[in-house]
Amino acid sequence: MTRVTGRDPLLTALASLATVLGVFFVWNAAYVQSAAEGRVFPWDPIITVFQFLFVALPLYLWISSQKESRLRKLVLPAGILSFLLLAAVPLVGIKRNNARRWLGIHDTPLVIQPAEFAKLGIVLALALGLALYWERRAQRTNPKARLMPGSAKYWVWPMVGTFMMAGAVIAQPDMDTAAVMAMMGVLMLWMGGINRRVVLSLLTGGVVLLLAVAATAPYRFERMIKHFDRESIAVREGVGYQTAISSDAINRGNLFGVGFTEGQAKVKLPEVTSDYIMTTVGEEFGFVGFLMAFCVIAGIVCRLWYLSQGMNGLFGRFVLQGLCVWMALQAGLNLMMANGTLWTMGLPMPFFSDGFSSLLALWIGLGVAQACLREDAAYEPVDESFFAEEERPRPVKRARPVRRPQPAPVRKTRPQTLATRRPAPQVKRRPAPQPVRKPAPRPSAKAPVRRPMPGSPQFQSMQREAAYASGRDRRRNGRTRLPGA
Numbered sequence: 417m418t419r420v421t422g423r424d425p426l427l428t429a430l431a432s433l434a435t436v437l438g439v440f441f442v443w444n445a446a447y448v449q450s451a452a453e454g455r456v457f458p459w460d461p462i463i464t465v466f467q468f469l470f471v472a473l474p475l476y477l478w479i480s481s482q483k484e485s486r487l488r489k490l491v492l493p494a495g496i497l498s499f500l501l502l503a504a505v506p507l508v509g510i511k512r513n514n515a516r517r518w519l520g521i522h523d524t525p526l527v528i529q530p531a532e533f534a535k536l537g538i539v540l541a542l543a544l545g546l547a548l549y550w551e552r553r554a555q556r557t558n559p560k561a562r563l564m565p566g567s568a569k570y571w572v573w574p575m576v577g578t579f580m581m582a583g584a585v586i587a588q589p590d591m592d593t594a595a596v597m598a599m600m601g602v603l604m605l606w607m608g609g610i611n612r613r614v615v616l617s618l619l620t621g622g623v624v625l626l627l628a629v630a631a632t633a634p635y636r637f638e639r640m641i642k643h644f645d646r647e648s649i650a651v652r653e654g655v656g657y658q659t660a661i662s663s664d665a666i667n668r669g670n671l672f673g674v675g676f677t678e679g680q681a682k683v684k685l686p687e688v689t690s691d692y693i694m695t696t697v698g699e700e701f702g703f704v705g706f707l708m709a710f711c712v713i714a715g716i717v718c719r720l721w722y723l724s725q726g727m728n729g730l731f732g733r734f735v736l737q738g739l740c741v742w743m744a745l746q747a748g749l750n751l752m753m754a755n756g757t758l759w760t761m762g763l764p765m766p767f768f769s770d771g772f773s774s775l776l777a778l779w780i781g782l783g784v785a786q787a788c789l790r791e792d793a794a795y796e797p798v799d800e801s802f803f804a805e806e807e808r809p810r811p812v813k814r815a816r817p818v819r820r821p822q823p824a825p826v827r828k829t830r831p832q833t834l835a836t837r838r839p840a841p842q843v844k845r846r847p848a849p850q851p852v853r854k855p856a857p858r859p860s861a862k863a864p865v866r867r868p869m870p871g872s873p874q875f876q877s878m879q880r881e882a883a884y885a886s887g888r889d890r891r892r893n894g895r896t897r898l899p900g901a
Contacts, residue, residue, distance in 0.1 A: 423480065423786045424723060430716045431782055434767035435775065437712065438693075439465055442770045445682045445689045445696040460689070460770060467772045472779045479783030484731060484791045487784055491540045495577060498537035501530035502584035509588070513686075517588050517762075529773040531593050534581045536777045538600055539738035540784065541574040546608040547730035571610065575601055575618070586629055591636060592761040596745060598622045603741045608734060643759040656759070658692070661685055663756030666698035666706070673702030689770035691762060694754040713747045713766060720785065728795035732788025739781050742766075 439461050446458035479487070501519060509516035510527065520527035548570040578601040582594040602622065606615045630636040639655045646652065652660040665681035668674060679699040682688040688696060698706040717740050724736035743766045750765045752758045764774050868874035 423790055424719070427716070427719050427723070427782065427785070430712065430719060431767065431779070434712045434716065435468060437709065438765075438768035438775075441693055441697055441709075441768055442689050444677065444700070445679075445693060446770070447677075448682050449689065464770065464772055464775070468775060468779075472772075472776045475776070476779045476783040476786075479780060480786035480790070482787050484729065484788055487787060488544055488731060491544045495537040495541045495574075498530065498534040499577065499581055499584065501528075502534055502581055505530055505584075506587050515588055515590065515762075517590055529771065531585050531588075531590065532771070532773040532777040534585070535597060535600065535742055536781050538574075538578050538581065538597055539604070539735065539742060539781065541577060542571065542601060542604045542608075543731055543734035543738050545571040545574040546604070546610075546734045550609070550730055571605065571608070575605065579622075589633070590762055591626065591629060592749075592763055595626055596749070596763065598626070599745060600738070600741050603745070604734065604738050607737050607741070639759050646756065658685060658760045659753075659756050662692055662695040662754050665695050666755050669699040669702040669706075671702050672704055673698075673700045676700055690764050691750070691760070691769065692754060693765055693769050694751060697768075698754065709765075709768060710747075710751065713743060713768075716767075717744045717747075723785075723789060727788070727792050729788055729792050732785070732792055735781075735788055736785050739785060742781070743778075 442464065443458055443461040446460055450458040450460075505516055505519060508519070510518040510520065512518065517531060518527050518529050549568065552570065578597060582597045585594040585597065599622075602615060602619050605618070606612070630640070635655075642651045642655055643659065646656040646659055661681055661684050665679065668680075677700070679696050681692070681695050681699050685692045685695060694706065694709065697709055701708075720736045720740045720743075724733050724740070727733040727736065746763055747766050749758065749761060750763050750769075753761050753763070764771050766778055767775065868878065
């Protein structure tokens with residue numbers, strides 16, 4: 417995969433385009449609400465633009481120029497501050513629509529929603545924990561020691577903090593945002609290479625806990641159960657009113673929409689500039705506008721994922737993957753809520769919904785991602801095989817010998833023994849097989865010896881050899897002496 421070194425201008429351009437489109441869509445949906453409140457011009461989108469230009473954008477540029485080592489040191493204080501702000505919301509928070517989710521001064525731009533910054537804190541804390549976990553495992557020289565969970569504390573404590581933040585959000589009450597936080601943590605662990613059994617255990621426990629919390633409030637269960645019967649008149653006029661209005665408006669938009677400023681859903685829906693911003697987009701701009709907004713968010717998510725796969729630094733890789741999970745999960749749930757697939761949730765659309773807290777948290781996260789991309793060239797290439805799923809060696813289980821109780825000995829008298837004794841079966845013995853005797857081999861006939869005829873040269877030669885041999889024997893025995901001896 418081609419690596420991208422330094423800051424990524426395409427990512428900044430996509431995020432800027434999403435922000436501009438979001439301001440335009442919010443202004444389109446807010447002018448009706450402003451007219452209902454007696455105002456001629458909707459000032460909320462204009463205030464959001466100024467907040468972005470003078471707060472979010474400078475903060476993004478400053479964070480993107482920082483060193484990664486400095487950002488690592490700021491993760492723990494940022495996480496603690498996010499939790500303290502969440503804990504303060506039920507006590508001194510601003511109450512709107514029977515829920516306390518904001519801190520600040522009422523009816524002023526100085527209002528923040530700590531839950532949005534808590535999502536960013538979860539991403540950074542888990543990214544740092546997973547990076548430290550794998551860095552400690554890589555420093556071990558013993559291959560067997562790498563399989564031991566000695567460094568699990570680096571991701572366990574951030575996960576504990578994630579569940580604590582989710583519990584603080586439930587107290588606001590906001591179970592939908594708490595569920596998103598828990599799912600973000602579990603998905604980051606799964607992408608970080610943690611054992612699947614651990615991830616599935618956390619997921620199962622989180623689902624059971626959320627169902628138990630939902631059972632404590634009857635209206636939550638009623639909203640989820642009656643959503644499956646959302647076409648009935650009783651549900652459409654009751655708990656499913658917003659879902660029915662939103663789905664009907666998107667169906668009315670068809671392919672190209674009913675026209676700019678001609679939508680009717682923004683007159684009926686209460687949160688048309690935040691949670692149901694895509695309803696106005698789908699009604700006035702049709703499927704084309706709906707698809708355009710989806711493609712912009714999908715482009716940001718895909719670009720983050722592409723950049724994360726080419727990074728060498730573990731902290732930067734997990735930060736980019738966490739931002740992918742955050743944006744994709746929240747955008748997908750918001751779109752399914754807008755078209756009526758899911759029930760009403762208090763989840764804004766990233767970059768599009770009205771709310772400076774969500775926009776500021778997203779741009780801070782992008783600034784951290786750009787800072788990690790800028791310093792990624794200093795790291796050594798990562799061995800992808802090291803991030804395989806963590807598998808611990810399974811001990812060999814030896815079967816224990818089964819000790820069965822011995823029956824008590826039965827002592828019988830001799831007559832009883834003889835009465836129950838059975839005669840042994842007669843075994844017919846077979847005769848032993850006799851060896852097969854083979855006949856002795858017959859001697860082969862010798863060829864006749866041909867003797868030379870008397871007087872022939874062969875016969876004379878044989879006589880000379882015999883005479884020479886007999887004389888040699890006599891000389892050896894001393895019977896015959898040579899002449900002159």
